[in-house]
Amino acid sequence: MNDPRGSLWRKWDLHVHTPESLVQGYGANNDETWERFLTELESLPPEYKVIGINDYIFIDGYKRVIKAKSDGRLKNIDLILPVIELRLDKFGGTDSNLSKINFHIIFSNEVNPDIIHEQFLNAIKPGYRLSPQYEDIQQEWSGLVTKNSLEDLGRLIIESVPHEKRSQYSPPLTEGFNNLNFSYDKILDALKSPYFKDRYLTAVGKTEWADIKWNDHSIAEKKTIINDSNLVFISSETIEAFDKAKRNLTTSKVNDRLLDCSDAHYFNDALSKDRIGKCFTWIKADTTFEGLMHVLSEWERRVYIGDIPNKLNLVKNHRTKYIKGIKINKKANSRLDEIWFENCQLSFNFELVAIIGNKGMGKSALTDMLALLGNTSSKDFSFLNKQKFRDPKNNKSLDFEAQIIWESGEESLARCLAEDVPEHEVELVKYIPQKFFEMITNENAIEEGSKFDKELKKVIFSHVDxxxxxxxxxxxxxxxxxxxxxxxxxxxxxSELKDINEKIIKLEYLTSEDHKQDLGKQLETKKQELSVHDSSRPTEIDKPIVSPSIEEAFKDLRSEIETLTSNITEAKSQLNRSVKILASISKIKGKIENLRRMYDNFVIESSEEFDKIGVKMESIARLDINESLIQQYEREYSNKQSQSEELIDRLENNKKVSEEKLYSLQSTLDEANRSYQHYLDEITNWDQLREVIIGSPDQHESIEYYKNALNESSTTLVDDLSxxxxxxxxxxxxxxxxxxxxxxxxxxxxxxxxxxxxxxxxxxxxxxxxxxxxxxxxxxxxxxxxxxxxxxxxxxxxxxxxxxxxxxxxxxxxxxxxxxxxxxxxxxxxxxxxxxxxxxxxxxxxxxxxxxxxxxxxxxxxxxxxxxxxxxxxxGGKELLQLSPGERGVLLLIFYLLVDKDDCPLIIDQPEDNLDNQSVYELIAPCISEARLRRQVFIITHNPNLAVVCDAEQVIAASINKLDKERVEYVSGAIENPSINKKIIDILEGTKPAFKKRESKYF
Incomplete structure (x- = not known):
């Protein structure tokens, strides 16, 4: 059966004997036995879809089974294949206990049973020979092989042994069959008939083959028999026994395409392992002979021996992660005459789905819809955009809606194709549109906060335990x-760096040439000011005669004023010191307050973490600030500030009083003495002003200050800057x-x-x-x-x-x-x-x-x-932006296919655009094979080579029939499906004749 979902896992039992078989344990070959046999086949678990009906030498059992199928029985079985089992004239075991190699020919169900009888069975019958110990009977028995002639042979064999041993032998028919063997070469010659071209496969029985001894005479023949066979059959008691048998074949470096079969000779309630329904073989293929043929080229991927394939189990446990199908319909109120997606419905395989077709044939339309319905975060649609189906001038998307069906059976709400994904919807699929690969070439696409940056972090996070x-x-x-x-x-x-920069900027200014020039100019100005000041020294006046008492009074007052002036200067200096210390204390108090606030924040922010580990924060960190000394200093210097301010006020008042006394005393003098006293005042003021101009290094805008500044800018400040x-x-x-x-x-x-x-x-x-x-x-x-x-x-x-x-x-x-x-x-x-x-x-x-x-x-x-x-x-050691477009495509595909642990459906639109066929085969195919083991993968491609190389489970061929009102058509199935195979060749090679022509040139 060609399933539109493509290749699916089903159980295949290719070795089932019927009551017609010459050797069987069902019982008498009558209607009652056959009814039970058919009933048990109909009662097989639903995963059983293919059986091979075996007959020794004859095909009668197969005929009866397919007759039952045509009469409406065995509806649960999709495919019934005819299998002829023969015993070769090659022997294993010992001389006293010979074992015959069983050889099976699995014919296509499309080969008529009569053709098998006439063109194969009749062709090999002249090539039989008897077992070595009975070769002399050959002269007594000959002719066509029929059940009657086999029974005659059996009687001859039994009669040839002593009477007392005859009870050890089987009935004549069975004994005759057991000793009849066929030429391997004759069998192969018969299969060369054009009736059987590409319509048969061969299998050898592993157990009997293994009995052939490995020696110089048999090794070549032993390897030829198994290696020239397409398959190897075994009926294993357990999965472990099967695995052991396969390892033996692999170790022997011979054909290890081993299938477990029931080799059913008994009903399912028998104690024997060779019973109906005892089969561990799962095959992923169309339930057709072509499907079985295709499996040979993808053996490891398409054959599983065990209770249930891992993928089936994964799907069973994660049904909401797999898209079962999609429905697309034109809205009931649509007035659009074109058909497009009207009444379009598709079912999907849960592994790799390859959507193929020439450009502009509706491939991306399908995946855009899947992405839209799967709440993709991507906006880069190839089909559902304003340049195509959502063209504002003729927005066809308004007329269509779609919904997806999940494996769980849940159906999404129907969404109009004109709608965007609503905000805050959970992304149910991962969509990698074609534009995404182009976008990654842009540096901004991988910077912090970009879509790819978020994807990268999401994948990293998914791997964290x-x-x-x-x-x-x-x-x-x-x-x-x-x-x-x-x-x-x-x-x-x-923050600390900010303070350092402020200091550097200040020092850079103080050590700059501009600043030095400014200082030099200021110094010259001050020197000139001093020169002018020196030239303006008051003219000296001769001291007039004055009474000693008055002179003494003037001297005392001037001394008193000078002392008061000096004390005021000292008091102001003390006041400045107190003010600076109090300012530092205030700053310290502010820092303490900040520290306390930081600690309080630490307590608040850390309390939850301390609670998690069950530790009291106080046992780890405690803030203990003793401000008593700071407070003591604050009180002390506050007092000193007050005392200095009071002292300055008192001294300045006293000085004012003394100056008034001096002025009053001067008023009592005659003109000569008044002029002299005025001269003394001028000299005092002149000297004081000269001292201010000369100044000191600490005195701003003085000669010494500028000299010191110039010296510092050349030495100390330069060192400070460094x-x-x-x-x-x-x-x-x-x-x-x-x-x-x-x-x-x-x-x-x-x-x-x-x-x-x-x-x-x-x-x-x-x-x-x-x-x-x-x-x-x-x-x-x-x-x-x-x-x-x-x-x-x-x-x-x-x-x-x-x-x-x-x-x-x-x-x-x-x-x-x-x-x-x-x-x-x-x-x-x-x-x-x-x-x-x-x-x-x-x-x-x-x-x-x-x-x-x-x-x-x-x-x-x-x-x-x-x-x-x-x-x-x-x-390869190169970052994303350093890679070529092809390398970048490989990296991104490896990332999404292998590293990304997300298990939602992955949709990739035309990943092969920057890849050659060799890269597709060597790099991408293995990645896709790995990815589909754990998630559903959709790949859109206009190069079906990608689907073939990756051995897609389902191929959907897209096309648009422009003559039928733009009808979009999707044809789906497995690669082995002949109609799908033709689509692949037509798209890939431009029809089969073109392919044949190229083939003739290549080889």
Whole structure:
């Protein structure tokens, strides 16, 4: 039977004897026995679909079975094949206990039984000979082999032995048959008849064949018999016994296409293993002779010996993961005259479904609909898009709706083909459209958050053991959980880096040539001011005569004012010190408060984790802050501040009083003494002002201050800048080491999937690897957002600047700290020096956009926020973007077919576009064979070679009949189905004559 679902697993028992067999244990060959025999065949479990009816030498039993089938019996059996069993004139065992090799010819059910009798059985009968010990009887017995003549032979054999031994022999008919053997060569000659061309298979009995001794005389003949046979039959008591027998054949390096058969000679309630229904053989094929023929070329994949094939068991336990079929209908209210998918219904195989057809013939239409109904997240439909079936000007999709049926029997809600997948629907299928392969050539397609990045993480997460998922729902969530503390450390370091950058920027300014020039100009200005001041010294006046008492009074007042002035200066100095200390205390108190707040947050955030391990947080960490000393210092310096302020007020009042006394005393003098006293005041003020101009290193805007600043900018500040830069580099390295810790966590998370790859022989052969690499993410755009590309500089010009920056980036490996530091150094150097055609230094500020400051640039460049761990998929050591289109296609297919643990249906649209036929055969076919073991796979191809090489279980040939109102037609079945085979040849080779013509040229 040619099933539209293609090749399905069914039980095949190719060795069933009937009551007509010369040797059988059913009982008398009468109607009653036959009725029970047929009833037991009809009562076989539903998976039994093919039986081979065996007859020794004759075909009468087969005729009676197919007569019953034509009369309406055996409806449960799809295919009944005629099998002729003969005993060859090759012997095993010992001279005293000879065993005969059983040889089976399985004919196609399309060969008429009469043809088998006339053209085969009659052709081999002259080629018989008797067992060696009875060869002398040959002269007494000859003629055609019939049941009567065999019975005559049996009587002759029994009569040839002593009377006392005759009881040990079987009835004459059986004894005659047991000693009749046929020439192997005669059998093969008879099968050369044109009546049997491509319409038979041969099988040898393993048990009897094994009895032939391995010796110099028999080895060639023994190997020829089994190796020239298509199949080997055995009836095993257990599956373990079968496995042992197969291993023996494999070890002997001979044909090991071994099938377990019932070799039924008894009814199913017999104690013998050779009973109806005792068969472990499952075959995946159309229940046709062509199906059995096809199995020979795909033996390991299409034959299973055991209780139930793994795939059937998988489907049975996961019925919601397999699409059983699809219904597509035109809406009842449609006014569209074209037919398209009207009343279209298809059933699917649960392994590999290959949808073939020439371009534009409706292949992608079917898979787009499956993807739409399966809630795909992809939007890249090849058929259901605005350029084709959803064309807004003539939107045919509005007139059709479809629904899928799952193996569980559940039917999806009918969805209009014009609808998109609603948001938040669970994705029930994985759809890899043709555009996806093209999209991956784009770098943006694999960056953080892209669809492929999400797929990559989903697959990695699926390989993580459940306990190690820590209750997280995704890889991103798990990464966030395991990296949270490290990221807090990095953020803390970046905050510290900000302070260092502020210090560096200040020191860079203080040590810059511009600043030195400013200081030099300020110093010259102050020196000039001193020179002017010196030239304005008050003219000296002779001291007039004054009474000693008045002079003494003036001296005391001036001394008193001078002392008060000095005390005020000292008091203000003390006040400044107290204010600074109190400011530091206030800052410390703020930091303590932040520490307390951080601790409180730590308690809140960690309480759940401590509860999980059953440990009280206080036993691990406790915050104990003693602020008493800080409070003591705060009180002390607050008092000192108050005391200083009170003292200054008192001293300034006293000074004011003394100055008023001096002024009052001056008013009592005569003109000469008043002028002299005024001179003394001017000299005092002049001296004080001169001291201010000269100043000290701590006194702003003084000569000594500028001298000291110039000296510092040349020595101390330069050293300070170097130290600050070293401190910054150390901080950058520390941040990088923390990023490396993130890498180690990433590596730990992808280890299970890498172990899976390393232990998977097929994947490992392709050198597929997961890796974690530190990459720059978005550096170009973020950096250039700071840069004024209109200004003259290395990165001048929108495209030229971008190209130059990319050229620098491409030189460095960001997994190396030395490379990272060199990269930062080159970027900074490229900002400070125009490297296009000169080495002229430029100001960083002149290269920045108006909205950015130097601090912003440093924060971006040195914080390493643009570096992050990223999972990388490699093929042969090369990353995705380094691969050729063909290699990229191979990598993606291996990824989705073998590494992805998702078990929902996988739909791949035309994966072969970038692959040659050799790559399809050597790389993709094995991957697809592996994938269909654990999930349903749909492949759309306009090259049926992919379906043939991959040995698809079901082939759906798509076509559009444009003469019949655009009717879309889908014809489905197994590769071995002649009509499907013709479709494959027509599409692949341009009809069979074209194929034959090419074949004649190739070979």
């Amino acid at each position: 459940e306990p190690n998922k820590l209750g997280c729902a995704s890889l991103d969530e798990l990464i966030e959980y395991r990296t949270e503390e490290i990221k807090d450390v990095i953020n803390s370091m970046r 130290k600050a830069k070293l401190e910054r580099n150390s901080k950058v390295e520390a941040i990088f080491l923390e990023i490396k810790k993130l890498v180690n966590i990433y590596i730990d998370l992808y280890k299970p999937v890498q172990d899976f790859i390393d232990n998977h022989e097929l994947i490992d052969r392709y050198q597929l690897n997961f890796n974690v690499s530190i990459i720059q993410q978005g550096f170009i755009d973020a950096f250039l957002s700071h840069i004024n590309q209109s200004a003259k500089g290395t990165f001048h010009g929108t495209q030229d600047g971008r190209d130059k920056l990319k050229e620098i980036i491409d030189k460095y490996d960001f997994n190396s700290i030395s490379n990272v530091m060199q990269f930062i150094a080159e970027i900074q150097e490229s900002i400070e020096i125009d490297k296009r055609d000169s080495i002229n230094r430029v100001k960083i500020e002149s290269q920045l956009r108006k909205s950015f400051k130097k601090q912003d640039l440093y924060e971006f460049l040195y914080s390493l926020k643009y570096l992050e761990p990223r999972y990388i998929l490699q093929l």
